[in-house]
Amino acid sequence: MKVKVERSLSSPVILTFSKEDTLSAYISNGGFETLERFLKGGKRIEILSEILKSGLRGRGGAAFKTGIKWNAVANAKSDKKFVVCNADEGEPGTFKDRWILENRPFLIIEAMTLCAYATGASKGYIYIRGEYKNAIEVMKNAINQAYNEGFLGQKIMDSDFSFDLEIRRGAGSYVCGEETALLESIEGKRAQPRFKPPFPVEKGLWAYPTVVNNVETFANVISILKNGADWFRQFGTQDSPGTKLFPVSGRVKEPCLIEANLGVTLGRLVEEAGGLDGDFQCALVGGAAGNFIYKDELNYPLSYETLKEKGKVLGSGAILVLNKNDRREEVVKNILEFFINESCGKCTPCREGYPVLLEKFKGYLNGSISKDEVLRLSNLMFKTSLCALGQSSKFLLESYFGVVL
Amino acid sequence: MDEILKRYNDRSYLIEAIHDILDKKDEKGLGDEEIKKIAKHFKISVAEVLGVLTFYSMLPVKLKVKHTIRVCVSPACYIKGSRELVEFLKSYLGCDENNVSRDGRFLIEEVECLGLCDVAPAVMIDDRIVVNLDREKLKRVIEEVR
Ligand SMILES: Cc1cc2nc3c(=O)[nH]c(=O)nc-3n(C[C@H](O)[C@H](O)[C@H](O)COP(=O)(O)O)c2cc1C
Numbered sequence: 098m099k100v101k102v103e104r105s106l107s108s109p110v111i112l113t114f115s116k117e118d119t120l121s122a123y124i125s126n127g128g129f130e131t132l133e134r135f136l137k138g139g140k141r142i143e144i145l146s147e148i149l150k151s152g153l154r155g156r157g158g159a160a161f162k163t164g165i166k167w168n169a170v171a172n173a174k175s176d177k178k179f180v181v182c183n184a185d186e187g188e189p190g191t192f193k194d195r196w197i198l199e200n201r202p203f204l205i206i207e208a209m210t211l212c213a214y215a216t217g218a219s220k221g222y223i224y225i226r227g228e229y230k231n232a233i234e235v236m237k238n239a240i241n242q243a244y245n246e247g248f249l250g251q252k253i254m255d256s257d258f259s260f261d262l263e264i265r266r267g268a269g270s271y272v273c274g275e276e277t278a279l280l281e282s283i284e285g286k287r288a289q290p291r292f293k294p295p296f297p298v299e300k301g302l303w304a305y306p307t308v309v310n311n312v313e314t315f316a317n318v319i320s321i322l323k324n325g326a327d328w329f330r331q332f333g334t335q336d337s338p339g340t341k342l343f344p345v346s347g348r349v350k351e352p353c354l355i356e357a358n359l360g361v362t363l364g365r366l367v368e369e370a371g372g373l374d375g376d377f378q379c380a381l382v383g384g385a386a387g388n389f390i391y392k393d394e395l396n397y398p399l400s401y402e403t404l405k406e407k408g409k410v411l412g413s414g415a416i417l418v419l420n421k422n423d424r425r426e427e428v429v430k431n432i433l434e435f436f437i438n439e440s441c442g443k444c445t446p447c448r449e450g451y452p453v454l455l456e457k458f459k460g461y462l463n464g465s466i467s468k469d470e471v472l473r474l475s476n477l478m479f480k481t482s483l484c485a486l487g488q489s490s491k492f493l494l495e496s497y498f499g500v501v502l
Numbered sequence: 503m504d505e506i507l508k509r510y511n512d513r514s515y516l517i518e519a520i521h522d523i524l525d526k527k528d529e530k531g532l533g534d535e536e537i538k539k540i541a542k543h544f545k546i547s548v549a550e551v552l553g554v555l556t557f558y559s560m561l562p563v564k565l566k567v568k569h570t571i572r573v574c575v576s577p578a579c580y581i582k583g584s585r586e587l588v589e590f591l592k593s594y595l596g597c598d599e600n601n602v603s604r605d606g607r608f609l610i611e612e613v614e615c616l617g618l619c620d621v622a623p624a625v626m627i628d629d630r631i632v633v634n635l636d637r638e639k640l641k642r643v644i645e646e647v648r
C-alpha cells in the first residue's frame with residue numbers, strides 16, 4: 098500500500114516509513130517508554146485528563162470524544178472492565194486500519210494497555226475482520242512478543258499492573274463493526290446490535306463497563322501522552338484536533354493512504370493522490386455510510402464539524418473519487434444493495450426498508466417516483482432504525498439529490 | 503477437530519473454534535455430525551451453532567468445494583469493473599446456480615469491500631490476495647491454484 102504525508106503536515110503522527118513489526122524496532126523508536134513512565138509513578142488521572150484535553154475524537158466514524166468514554170469507564174464501579182479495539186474495518190473504501198495493524202501493531206498494544214491502566218480494565222480484545230489474514234498474523238506475532246518480553250500479562254514491566262490481550266477474528270459481516278454487534282460477536286454470538294442505552298461504557302462485554310475504540314483512535318494515544326494535549330492540538334481544527342488517515346481510491350492516478358490535518362480539502366487530497374484520472378464528477382466520502390461531495394466543495398475543509406454544518410459526514414474518512422464517466426446512480430444502487438445484504442434483520446425499518454428503498458430509487462431513475470418519496474422513506478428509516486446501518490442512506494441520498502433537509 | 507475444541511472451553515470461542523476447524527480442512531464447510539459435536543462441546547444447541555454459521559458469510563455450511571474465490575463488488579472495485587469479472591468467472595468456470603464451478607472445485611462469492619480499494623479490483627482466492635485484476639490475470643491465478 099502506498100502511503101503519503103500531505104505536504105503541509107510537518108511530521109506525521111501515525112504514519113511511519115519504516116516497518117515497526119518487531120518489538121526491537123518499536124522499542125528503538127521509543128516504544129513502551131510512555132507505558133513505563135505511567136506504570137512507574139505516573140497517575141491514571143493524568144492519562145484521562147490528557148486524552149480529554151486533547152479533544153481526540155473517535156476515528157471509527159461516529160467521532161465521539163475519546164476522553165469522555167475513557168472517563169466514564171474509569172468512573173464506573175465494577176470488579177471487571179474491558180478494553181476493545183475495533184479492527185473490523187468494513188466500511189467500503191476504507192483501508193487505513195489495515196495499514197496500522199500491519200505496520201505498527203505494538204503502538205496499538207501499548208495504547209490499549211495504557212487505556213486499561215487508566216480505566217481499571219484487566220482484559221482487552223482486538224477484533225480483527227476475518228478477511229485481514231495478514232494483519233491478524235502480524236498482530237498475533239506482536240502480542241506473542243509482547244508477552245514474552247513482559248509488556249503484556251502479569252505484572253507488566255515489574256509493576257503491579259496486569260493486562261491480558263487477545264485477538265478475536267470476525268467472519269464476514271459489516272454490521273460487526275457496530276460496537277454493540279461487535280461485543281455480541283466477541284461473546285461468540287450472532288452479531289446483532291443491542292439497544293442503546295445502556296452504552297458499552299456502562300454495560301459492554303458480558304455487561305461490564307467497556308471501552309470500544311477504533312484502531313486509528315488508539316494509534317493517536319501514545320503521541321498525545323508523550324507530547325501533551327497542546328502539542329496534539331496544533332494539528333487539525335479547533336473541534337477536530339489531530340491528523341486523519343484518508344484512504345483515497347477510485348479515479349486518481351495514484352490511489353493511496355494519506356495522512357493530513359483534519360480540515361484538509363478534498364482538492365488537496367486528490368492532488369496528493371497523483372491528481373485526477375479523468376474529469377472530476379464527485380467523491381464518495383465516508384464509504385457506504387457517507388455521502389457525495391461535489392466540485393463546489395473541492396476547497397471546503399474536511400473535518401467533523403465543517404461537514405456537519407452542511408448536513409454531511411466525514412465518517413471513516415474514506416474517499417472514492419468518481420470521474421464524469423462513472424455513473425453516480427449505479428454507485429447509489431450498489432450501496433443500497435450492500436445495505437440489503439448486510440442488514441442484520443433485527444429491526445423492521447432496516448430489514449424491510451432497504452429493499453423498498455432500492456425499488457423506489459430505481460423508480461425515481463425511470464421517472465415513475467419523485468425524489469421526495471425516496472427521501473421520505475430514507476428519513477423514516479433514519480428515525481426508526483435501531484442502529485446506524487439502517488440510518489445511513491439518509492446522507493447518501495440527500496447528497497445524491499443535492500439537498501439538505 | 504477434537505484437538506482444536508480442546509483448546510477452547512468458553513462459549514465465546516465458538517467463532518474462533520470454527521475458524522480454526524475450517525482453516526485445517528481441505529474442503530471448506532461443516533457437516534451435520536461436526537456441527538453436532540461443536541454444539542455438544544460448547545453446551546449449546548445445534549440451532550445456536552447453525553444460527554452463528556448462517557449469520558457470518560465467511561463460515562460456510564455443508565460446502566464441498568476446495569477453493570473459494572471472493573470477488574469484491576463494493577464501490578471502488580465496482581467502478582473498476584468487478585461485476586464484469588464475476589460474470590466472466592462464472593462463464594469461465596461454468597458455474598451452476600449456486601456459483602459452484604463445473605468441476606466442483608471452486609465457489610465464487612460476491613463479497614463486500616476487502617480493504618484493498620487502492621488496488622481495485624480485488625479478489626481473495628482462499629487466503630491469497632490478488633489485486634489490480636483483469637481477465638487475463640484472473641485466469642492465470644486460477645490455473646495456478648487449480
Ligand atoms: C454498521 C456500522 C459499522 C461500523 N463499522 C465500524 C468499523 O468497521 N470500525 C470502527 O472502528 N467503527 C465502526 N463503526 C462505529 C462503531 O460503532 C463505534 O462507533 C466505534 O467503534 C467507536 O470507536 P471510536 O470512538 O474510536 O471511533 C460502525 C458503526 C456501524 C453502525
Ligand code: SF4
Nearest residue numbers: 441443444447484487
Ligand atoms: S438497523 Fe439494520 S443492521 Fe441495525 S439493528 Fe436494525 S436491522 Fe440490524
Ligand code: FES
Nearest residue numbers: 574579616618619
Ligand atoms: S471496494 Fe473492493 S476492496 Fe474496497
